[in-house]
Amino acid sequence: MREDFLYHIWKYQKFNSEGLITSAGDTINIVHPGFQNELSGPDFFNAKIQIGEQLWAGNVEMHLRSSDWYFHRHEENPNYDNVILHVVWDHDVEIFRKNDSIIPTLELKDRIEKGILEAYEKLLLKDHLKINCENDFRNFSDFQVEHWLERLYFERLEEKSKLILQLLAETGNNWEAVLFAILFKSFGLNVNSESFLNIARSIDFKIIQKISNSQFSMEALLLGQAGLIKHEDKYSLELMKEYEFLRNKYSLDNKYLESPQFFRLRPDNFPTIRLAQLAALYGKKKSIFYDLIEANTVRDLKNLFDLEISEYWRTHYNFGKTHTRRNKKLSSNFIDLLLINCIIPINHCYSGFIGEENEQYIQELISGIKLEKNSIIQIFNELRPKTANNAMDSQALLQLKNEYCDLNKCLQCELGASLLKKSPKYI
Numbered sequence: 001m002r003e004d005f006l007y008h009i010w011k012y013q014k015f016n017s018e019g020l021i022t023s024a025g026d027t028i029n030i031v032h033p034g035f036q037n038e039l040s041g042p043d044f045f046n047a048k049i050q051i052g053e054q055l056w057a058g059n060v061e062m063h064l065r066s067s068d069w070y071f072h073r074h075e076e077n078p079n080y081d082n083v084i085l086h087v088v089w090d091h092d093v094e095i096f097r098k099n100d101s102i103i104p105t106l107e108l109k110d111r112i113e114k115g116i117l118e119a120y121e122k123l124l125l126k127d128h129l130k131i132n133c134e135n136d137f138r139n140f141s142d143f144q145v146e147h148w149l150e151r152l153y154f155e156r157l158e159e160k161s162k163l164i165l166q167l168l169a170e171t172g173n174n175w176e177a178v179l180f181a182i183l184f185k186s187f188g189l190n191v192n193s194e195s196f197l198n199i200a201r202s203i204d205f206k207i208i209q210k211i212s213n214s215q216f217s218m219e220a221l222l223l224g225q226a227g228l229i230k231h232e233d234k235y236s237l238e239l240m241k242e243y244e245f246l247r248n249k250y251s252l253d254n255k256y257l258e259s260p261q262f263f264r265l266r267p268d269n270f271p272t273i274r275l276a277q278l279a280a281l282y283g284k285k286k287s288i289f290y291d292l293i294e295a296n297t298v299r300d301l302k303n304l305f306d307l308e309i310s311e312y313w314r315t316h317y318n319f320g321k322t323h324t325r326r327n328k329k330l331s332s333n334f335i336d337l338l339l340i341n342c343i344i345p346i347n348h349c350y351s352g353f354i355g356e357e358n359e360q361y362i363q364e365l366i367s368g369i370k371l372e373k374n375s376i377i378q379i380f381n382e383l384r385p386k387t388a389n390n391a392m393d394s395q396a397l398l399q400l401k402n403e404y405c406d407l408n409k410c411l412q413c414e415l416g417a418s419l420l421k422k423s424p425k426y427i
Contacts, residue, residue, distance in 0.1 A: 001089065005120055006062045006108065007043060008411040008420065010087055011036055015111040022104040023066075023091050026052040034060050041079045049085050051104050058084035066105055067093045119420045123410050130379050131405040133416055137383040140415055145387065148414040149396035153366065154359070156399040160345040161352075168349070170201075176289045177205035179346055180282070186342040187274045192260040196271075199226050202257055207250050208282055215283030215310055221246050222275040227259040232320030235312045267317040273309075273328060280307040292343055293350060298368045301343055305335050336369050340391055366392040376401045 034047030188196030224243025
């Protein structure tokens with residue numbers, strides 16, 4: 001058993017509350033259980049509990065055994081001085097305050113319904129092949145699943161927003177510069193996301209705006225700063241010459257930047273190609289942020305990424321070796337990823353920045369994008385057909401798997417917690 005089970009039991013009061021007494025025999029009346037504390041300190045704060053004739057307001061601490069209080073050295077921490085009730089599974093020793101008075105203790109092991117314990121053991125204490133609730137996932141109602149996935153999507157969106165807000169502070173609220181950095185990160189995909197982000201951060205966005213009328217100069221800047229220009233042919237020599245000019249003019253430094261990786265990437269995802277595509281995007285316009293913000297539909301957004309890569313890269317994936325000519329436009333699937341990981345989170349943050357609510361608009365946008373296909377989405381769709389129908393669902397399921405299922409946070413999951421239902425018999 002884990003303490004999170006006790007948190008769940010206490011939070012939702014899923015125990016026999018008739019005739020509650022402390023280990024010392026005083027009556028207990030729970031007026032309010034308090035609010036769960038996700039930070040350091042006692043587990044629940046602002047509880048109201050009547051013990052005997054006295055009504056107390058303060059914190060509640062929970063342990064599997066009373067003696068864990070001393071094992072965790074709470075007696076040395078002043079944050080625990082105002083604990084008014086110690087709730088435990090098994091009371092094995094009395095706990096004292098600094099003034100030698102006993103901290104009232106409530107033991108729960110004989111007050112938990114048998115059905116709840118059985119459900120908990122089935123969910124978290126037995127081996128499973130895919131996810132803990134795999135045998136029950138099909139049976140959740142459509143309303144339960146849809147409601148929880150919607151919450152999970154916006155939870156994931158808030159996580160994506162953290163970097164955006166950090167960049168906003170770094171750039172002095174320059175939304176164009178923030179978009180530039182987040183686009184770079186997205187173009188790098190999983191393999192090169194951090195490398196691309198660091199490249200973007202190493203370039204003052206004012207430089208991008210100054211050379212935005214030249215796709216060639218933009219290519220030289222991006223490929224040169226990434227350390228990817230190799231002396232293989234005439235074009236590479238021209239790019240290097242231009243990069244050296246820009247590097248000296250704008251005092252650029254790429255000494256400590258990690259070069260992007262090619263390993264295990266399909267040619268269309270080579271960093272040279274992705275950076276050339278970014279050069280095509282920023283080599284024709286000084287700014288694109290407000291165009292993206294003012295776009296109303298997924299189609300409008302996708303049209304903004306209809307770019308033409310330079311002639312050299314239509315016959316190359318890297319410097320030197322040529323291949324049959326290809327346009328190398330951004331694929332529809334790749335643009336979907338840009339919308340999911342960059343454009344929609346930026347839009348969400350900007351709306352919050354200017355004080356506007358846009359949840360419905362965001363929901364319409366993300367729901368209009370095809371679902372992602374990967375092993376995680378496949379798991380859920382196998383357990384419950386058509387769990388994911390669009391990108392909002394697939395993003396939510398990624399959040400569910402990574403932040404709840406894999407971490408055994410079933411009791412913080414709306415679906416998992418619903419499985420701990422009451423049965424008519426107590427132990």
